[in-house]
Amino acid sequence: MKRQDRRILRWIGVILALVLFVGWALLWPLNSYIEAPGNASNLRSFVKIKGHPDPGKGSFMITSVALQQARPATYVMAKMVPYLSIEKADDVTGGQSSATFDRVQKFYMQSSINEAIAVAFRQAGRPVHKKYLGIYVLQVQPNSKFKGAIRVGDTITKVNGHHFNTAQGYQKYIGKQKVGTPLAVTYRRNGHEHTTTHRLVRLTSSRSGIGIMLTNNMQVTTKPRVVVDPGQLGGPSGGLMFTLQIYQQISGHDLQRGRKVAGTGTIDADGHVGEIGGIDKKVIAAHRAGATIFFAPYIKPTKLILKYEEGHQTNYQLAKKTAKKYAPGMKVVPVTSFKQAVHYLENTK
Structure with missing residues (x-):
């Protein structure tokens, strides 16, 4: 191979390496998000x-707040701009998929609007009329005995047959039960009602619970x-x-x-x-x-x-x-x- 041919191949290799590096820097997703x-x-x-x-x-x-998944290039840029911040993906999404995370944010928004x-x-x-439908399930914690039965997006309507008109009502009732006590939870999913029974877990040193994150699901009627x-x-x-x-x-x-x-x-x-x-x-x-x-x-x-x-x-x-x-x-x-x-x-x- 002639020297000139080797030089051309070397330049082609360098250009390809640069293209791959730029593509990696701009497109490779990292396990973090940039808040701007x-x-x-x-x-x-x-x-x-x-x-x-x-x-x-x-x-x-x-x-x-603008939120986007970090790439190597944007990660470096965020490190250089004081008002940008880098957050771990799990801290932003709670370990949920993007689709579930977006769905949860919409539940939060609708509850806030109501x-x-x-x-x-x-x-x-x-005059305003509020009908309390129950509590949206936003996340089921890994240690919850209800994991696999209750899902994100379900609305809990009763516990042990009792319906309450505030999330605090549910929390107060459940908190009085002992860790390990079976609890019958009635929930609505896709227009159908179901009931499942599992044991309560310890949330804090003094309180038991289902092991979920929640927000209010209510219907507000006005004229x-x-x-x-x-x-x-x-x-x-x-x-x-x-x-x-x-x-x-x-x-x-x-x-x-x-x-x-x-x-x-x-x-x-x-x-x-x-x-x-x-x-x-x-x-x-x-x-x-x-x-x-x-x-x-x-x-x-x-x-x-x-x-x-x-x-x-x-x-x-x-x-x-x-x-x-x-x-x-x-x-x-x-x-x-x-x-x-x-x-x-x-x-x-």
Whole structure:
């Protein structure tokens, strides 16, 4: 073989190696995810109430975190950008498949929307009817004796023949039973009801349980009817902002007053706001969309948390720290309840 031919083959080999390396760096999936700032979307396009358009000239914005599976190239990039974070796949999905994870997030979102509708209508003095159907099964833990019988997406409607109107009711009843006690669980799947009996497992040193993660499954009826289309968004973190949007429309009270108001936080039946994940990314997303106010959940940490979690930051503390660095001019407002958020908007220019 001539020297020139060997040189050509060598160059071909180098080019192929480079192509393979670039392909690996860009396409090879890693067992981790990258969290980045997502979008801040105007909720006016999500919520429809016949005869009750949004009277505001500003906007309420729901914020999100962009989540994508890491590749070698994006993993290196995430290490270099301070506001990007890398999370283990199991920490993000709980060990579930992508399809199951997406399904669980939709359950969370629907539960959050139902609570938002109920809280908003009550605060507006409008009638609302809640029918508690049971509890969605979001995950069955590996040590659960019900694993294999109960699946993600099932709705538990009774335990030992008892139906409760809150998840706390189920948890309180089950928690009183001893570890190892047989429990008959009635659940609904694909429109059909089934019952299975297995023994309870130990959840903590003092409490027994089925061994599942759950959220509320309820039916909310109002007049007029509220239609909420969350699109591809999932999870419970939009609860507060959905409540504000629905309340503004049903009450006709302009809380926005021309302002772009973003925020995050779960909402419960009593209107309390709960903490969420990824708030630093959501602050950046809100700033990019022009928001000037950002509602951040605040839950005072217990002495136990401060003792065992060094450097603990509340949602509010992390949001404020992020805004100072990446969102100058944005006002981060701590909130513990829906009423507190409304009070701020009514009394602040």
